[in-house]
Amino acid sequence: MAQDLRTYLRQLEASDASSIRLVDKEVDPRFGITAYAAALAEKGEYPALLFNRVKGSELSCISNLLTTYERIALYLGCEVADIPRVYGEKLKNPIEPVVVDRSAAKVKETVVAEADIDLAKLPIPVHNKLDGGPYLSAGVMIIRDPDSGRINAGIYRHQVFNERDIGVWFLGAHHGGLIYKKYKKQGKPAPVAIAIGHHPGFVMGAVSRVQGIGGEYEAAGALMGEALELVQAETSDLLVPAHAEIVLEGEILPDEDHAEGPFGEWPGHYLGGGSVPVIRIRRITHRRNAIFQDIVASSREHLVVGGVPRSGSIYQTVKQVVPSLKTVHVPFYSRMNCYLSLHKERDADVKKAAFAALNTEPENLRHIVVVDDDIDVFNGEEVAWAIGTRFDAERDLLVIPKWNGPGGLLPTNWDYHPDGKNTPRMSSAVIVDATKPAPPVVFPERAVVPKGDVEQADLGALRKLNIEEKNKWLTP
Ligand SMILES: Cc1cc2nc3c(=O)[nH]c(=O)nc-3n(C[C@H](O)[C@H](O)[C@H](O)COP(=O)(O)O)c2cc1C
Ligand SMILES: [Mn+2]
Numbered sequence: 001m002a003q004d005l006r007t008y009l010r011q012l013e014a015s016d017a018s019s020i021r022l023v024d025k026e027v028d029p030r031f032g033i034t035a036y037a038a039a040l041a042e043k044g045e046y047p048a049l050l051f052n053r054v055k056g057s058e059l060s061c062i063s064n065l066l067t068t069y070e071r072i073a074l075y076l077g078c079e080v081a082d083i084p085r086v087y088g089e090k091l092k093n094p095i096e097p098v099v100v101d102r103s104a105a106k107v108k109e110t111v112v113a114e115a116d117i118d119l120a121k122l123p124i125p126v127h128n129k130l131d132g133g134p135y136l137s138a139g140v141m142i143i144r145d146p147d148s149g150r151i152n153a154g155i156y157r158h159q160v161f162n163e164r165d166i167g168v169w170f171l172g173a174h175h176g177g178l179i180y181k182k183y184k185k186q187g188k189p190a191p192v193a194i195a196i197g198h199h200p201g202f203v204m205g206a207v208s209r210v211q212g213i214g215g216e217y218e219a220a221g222a223l224m225g226e227a228l229e230l231v232q233a234e235t236s237d238l239l240v241p242a243h244a245e246i247v248l249e250g251e252i253l254p255d256e257d258h259a260e261g262p263f264g265e266w267p268g269h270y271l272g273g274g275s276v277p278v279i280r281i282r283r284i285t286h287r288r289n290a291i292f293q294d295i296v297a298s299s300r301e302h303l304v305v306g307g308v309p310r311s312g313s314i315y316q317t318v319k320q321v322v323p324s325l326k327t328v329h330v331p332f333y334s335r336m337n338c339y340l341s342l343h344k345e346r347d348a349d350v351k352k353a354a355f356a357a358l359n360t361e362p363e364n365l366r367h368i369v370v371v372d373d374d375i376d377v378f379n380g381e382e383v384a385w386a387i388g389t390r391f392d393a394e395r396d397l398l399v400i401p402k403w404n405g406p407g408g409l410l411p412t413n414w415d416y417h418p419d420g421k422n423t424p425r426m427s428s429a430v431i432v433d434a435t436k437p438a439p440p441v442v443f444p445e446r447a448v449v450p451k452g453d454v455e456q457a458d459l460g461a462l463r464k465l466n467i468e469e470k471n472k473w474l475t476p
Contacts, residue, residue: 037301061122061291069332094221119163119166153206192251229243247282266306310330320356322356324342339371354368405426
């Protein structure tokens with residue numbers, strides 16, 4: 001059986017039943033869904049949330065699903081510390097998709113005709129206080145490049161404007177926007193499809209850095225470990241995922257832009273917006289009892305889904321330049337940062353690794369920290385300790401002025417003026433070399449308790465103090 005959102009939910013439930021929680025109470029899609037995620041996040045909890053009574057909709061909504069590295073490691077079949085390597089290696093071995101018959105495609109179980117389309121019937125959340133409206137945050141938009149014929153996919157934010165029109169916000173050099181402009185130049189509508197609700201390998205395949213236009217379906221196959229099954233769309237020559245929960249089909253209109261935003265973006269501020277192209281929805285197909293998938297915008301889920309694929313691509317490119325690379329972390333708590341650990345053989349390894357990382361992810365990275373391989377880059381405290389003990393700014397800091405921008409989603413890529421206007425600017429990148437000097441220099445040893453003794457500590461014997469012991473030691 002082909003993998004999809006449901007096969008993954010089953011796998012997740014079997015591995016840790018407390019990681020999926022049902023909200024069996026009516027919630028308003030306006031802030032009600034994100035309110036649960038935010039209330040739990042305040043307590044440091046990130047379970048997937050399945051809402052089965054969203055006001056105004058007969059469909060359920062899943063949100064907060066891809067919030068932890070453990071849930072990514074689960075479908076990749078590896079340890080958390082090994083995600084960058086495994087992810088990078090899978091992307092290097094793409095798997096071609098296959099086309100299945102309409103009768104085998106679960107996404108065709110229900111077809112909504114153009115005249116019956118009303119997006120208000122989908123459980124689409126309004127995420128944050130100042131958001132301009134409901135947004136699809138986990139929709140994978142599929143478009144065919146008219147020149148090469150290749151199908152490209154990516155997640156782009158879609159604001160819902162009315163019962164049949166949504167927006168699409170393209171960033172800079174993303175292929176989705178470049179392809180749309182080719183249709184617009186010819187004055188033609190661009191056929192698109194938006195797949196909502198699928199296996200995390202499909203969702204993350206769509207946001208992986210794939211060289212050249214297209215290749216996301218192949219990346220999804222690699223991450224899922226099997227060929228992605230596709231089916232013919234209803235209204236165009238696009239091939240869409242056969243086992244998505246929901247597919248919206250439509251066209252980006254060539255001459256009908258609309259004001260968009262604000263929207264709370266991944267750096268945690270309201271960014272982006274302006275005038276965007278409009279997608280007119282012409283058909284909806286979905287499963288019976290479809291689950292609408294949401295990604296909690298500007299939260300940990302948004303950051304994990306965006307950050308893990310970056311770690312995978314960076315691992316791959318840096319490893320080619322500096323084979324002694326141990327691993328990479330683009331932390332979910334600050335995706336502008338990238339921590340590289342390596343076994344340093346030459347002092348030059350540091351800058352070579354750092355520049356390879358910056359060039360793999362030129363869009364968001366601004367702070368590269370290189371540490372030795374005794375530092376766990378998944379532990380922010382260890383990285384901060386390495387900076388505190390092995391980095392001297394005068395000697396070990398390299399500032400690269402005007403590296404990033406201008407404009408875009410990074411708050412530092414804008415100048416803010418007293419009249420309330422913003423103008424785009426470039427911002428700098430830094431390389432922080434927090435490694436010890438390369439051999440043969442002798443650096444002080446790190447103080448640790450011998451490993452063998454740590455392993456022998458009998459943690460099972462620990463217990464609370466009893467009354468007698470309290471009287472003995474805790475009474476004044
Ligand atoms: C949750 C999420 C939301 C995203 N929203 C947008 C967006 O609104 N616009 C955009 O251009 N990219 C967005 N991205 C990034 C793109 O999906 C990603 O960079 C993708 O690789 C672009 O593919 P492309 O170059 O083939 O267009 C988002 C990524 C994630 C994970
Ligand atoms: Mn692409």
